[in-house]
Amino acid sequence: MPRRSLPSACALCGRIDAERVDGDLVCAWCGWRYGDAPDADLPPVVVEVVYYLRYDRRVKIGTSRRPRQRLSAIRHDELLAFEPGGRAIEQARHREFAAIREGGEWFTFTAELEHHITALRTTRDPWQLYARWVASATRR
Structure with a gap:
């Protein structure tokens, strides 16, 4: 199967590899749905x-x-x-x-x-x- 790419870099991690999940185009690296934008008004997420x-x-x-x-x-x-x-x-x-x-x-x-x-x-x-x-x- 040919490798897919996002139309532009992932808004969350900056990668471009893509996959389809439940009909949505998502970043293959982090799983962020293409087209969604993190809320810039919120503080960055902390994952310990x-x-x-x-x-x-x-x-x-x-x-x-x-x-x-x-x-x-x-x-x-x-x-x-x-x-x-x-x-x-x-x-x-x-x-x-x-x-x-x-x-x-x-x-x-x-x-x-x-x-x-x-x-x-x-x-x-x-x-x-x-x-x-x-x-x-x-x-x-």
Whole structure:
């Protein structure tokens, strides 16, 4: 099937790949319906996430309300996953993986932690999942 493009960039994420959903043309990246415009009078939507960053054989489990800004400030090799939630979810994960904690928010990248991260990944790119959460929150 040929790849579709939006007539212009998505108003929410700026991508151009498109798909049809229930007869509507939507951004294939974030799911925003083409032609809809975010309300400029409202403050930007905040989607709090728990992030999993790999650096060598260690994983940092942290949280942020502005993940692009936060992750740009942390040295890492790869963003492994996002999980919706804030400090409470982050602390729950720190307790869950306490046996492999190396210090601070860093944990040894064990098979158990890898299994947890794999279960969180519903798309190949965590940023796409985040974009869909932002689009969903913006629609509300």
